Amino acid sequence: MKKKNFMLIIVGLVIVTCTSCGSNESAKNKEAETKRGITKSAWGTTDGKQVHLFTLTNKSGAQIKISDYGGTITSWVVPDKKGNSSSIVLGFDSLPGYLAKPPYFGATIGRYGNRIAKGKFKIGNDTYTLATNNGKNALHGGLQGFDKVVWDPSPVVDSVASLTLNYTSKDGEEGYPGNLKTSVTFSLSDDNELTIEYNAETDKPTPINLTNHSYFNLTGDVNNNILDHILMINADHYTPVDSTLIPTGEIKSVKGTPFDFTKPGEIGSRINEVKGGYDHNFVLNKKDNSLQLVATLSDSISGRKMEVYTTEPGLQFYSGNFLNGSIKTSNGKAISQHAALCLETQHFPDSPNEPSFPSTILKPGEKYHTITKYKISLQ
Ligand code: BGC
Numbered sequence: 524m525k526k527k528n529f530m531l532i533i534v535g536l537v538i539v540t541c542t543s544c545g546s547n548e549s550a551k552n553k554e555a556e557t558k559r560g561i562t563k564s565a566w567g568t569t570d571g572k573q574v575h576l577f578t579l580t581n582k583s584g585a586q587i588k589i590s591d592y593g594g595t596i597t598s599w600v601v602p603d604k605k606g607n608s609s610s611i612v613l614g615f616d617s618l619p620g621y622l623a624k625p626p627y628f629g630a631t632i633g634r635y636g637n638r639i640a641k642g643k644f645k646i647g648n649d650t651y652t653l654a655t656n657n658g659k660n661a662l663h664g665g666l667q668g669f670d671k672v673v674w675d676p677s678p679v680v681d682s683v684a685s686l687t688l689n690y691t692s693k694d695g696e697e698g699y700p701g702n703l704k705t706s707v708t709f710s711l712s713d714d715n716e717l718t719i720e721y722n723a724e725t726d727k728p729t730p731i732n733l734t735n736h737s738y739f740n741l742t743g744d745v746n747n748n749i750l751d752h753i754l755m756i757n758a759d760h761y762t763p764v765d766s767t768l769i770p771t772g773e774i775k776s777v778k779g780t781p782f783d784f785t786k787p788g789e790i791g792s793r794i795n796e797v798k799g800g801y802d803h804n805f806v807l808n809k810k811d812n813s814l815q816l817v818a819t820l821s822d823s824i825s826g827r828k829m830e831v832y833t834t835e836p837g838l839q840f841y842s843g844n845f846l847n848g849s850i851k852t853s854n855g856k857a858i859s860q861h862a863a864l865c866l867e868t869q870h871f872p873d874s875p876n877e878p879s880f881p882s883t884i885l886k887p888g889e890k891y892h893t894i895t896k897y898k899i900s901l902q
Contacts, residue, residue, distance in 0.1 A: 594631030604826025609743025665697030701727030750791030
């Protein structure tokens with residue numbers, strides 16, 4: 524195990540010295556806090572490995588904290604329309620919250636985001652059997668997906684605060700074929716744009732579907748649920764699912780259904796018509812894999828708005844249906860149903876078993892490269 528000491532990376536002129544400043548901090552620290560940079564601090568251990576927490580700060584003082592445990596975004600603090608700052612994502616202040624296996628709060632998901640039916644698929648004549656962890660299905664990479672491993676960090680010093688995490692998933696891990704070399708780069712721009720860039724290469728054909736599982740609540744307070752948030756998804760179609768949330772294979776029009784978010788609409792207005800709540804893959808209106816605006820989310824309490832851009836063909840809109848109050852935030856608030864929502868950019872669930880869906884098989888010699896951006900502004 525490599526023991527790494529506290530390290531400070533300076534981007535621009537001023538050093539950021541605190542990862543969680545109190546209210547009595549000096550004016551000097553306050554000034555420093557408003558400057559672009561990255562800090563790295565020790566954040567406990569798991570499996571004998573040192574875990575770190577990185578704090579990315581932009582010029583205006585907005586901060587994103589990311590751990591190399593699970594490539595997890597633990598907080599994203601931005602001001603609301605009154606100038607009050609709070610985190611717009613669910614997360615914990617310390618590592619034990621994550622070791623208790625919350626439902627993927629903020630995590631990097633891999634090797635395959637969402638479900639693979641019965642944990643089985645074929646490539647050519649070979650059948651592969653995955654670890655199943657969601658009834659009979661495999662979900663989000665299996666028992667120890669990319670959200671539960673310690674990644675190897677390499678902070679990047681550039682014109683924006685940026686962090687790259689690397690992880691090599693071994694041939695056979697969770698049942699997946701091939702050694703998969705993966706890297707994920709998180710960059711925070713000065714105008715509150717979080718860009719996540721995923722890269723991977725393999726030495727055997729393998730399915731791959733990487734995403735981030737942040738749970739957003741733009742009010743910054745889990746006591747307000749997300750049913751009043753206004754959502755737009757640029758998708759004329761979605762993929763209906765069976766009772767175990769596996770796509771039926773159909774690509775269905777959203778027209779005249781509660782899945783029609785082509786015009787901004789209140790999430791709660793039709794959620795009761797969807798059994799169990801929203802947990803569906805939307806087929807984005809895209810002709811190619813260029814980076815395009817695919818969704819917007821806004822909330823009138825905070826005045827915050829989020830735009831989602833991606834190169835991916837799909838978006839899983841999950842309205843936090845299985846949150847049930849049993850998990851509490853670091854300051855003791857119960858995280859109830861619909862306390863937050865996920866907008867997971869992705870290829871479609873169960874693609875390895877649905878030949879009509881865009882392929883998720885990465886072959887040796889090919890480069891997997893996808894980009895997703897979440898941009899926060901005030902309206
Ligand atoms: C899935 C949900 C699941 C949640 C947390 C989402 O991506 O679609 O069904 O409950 O992740 O595991």
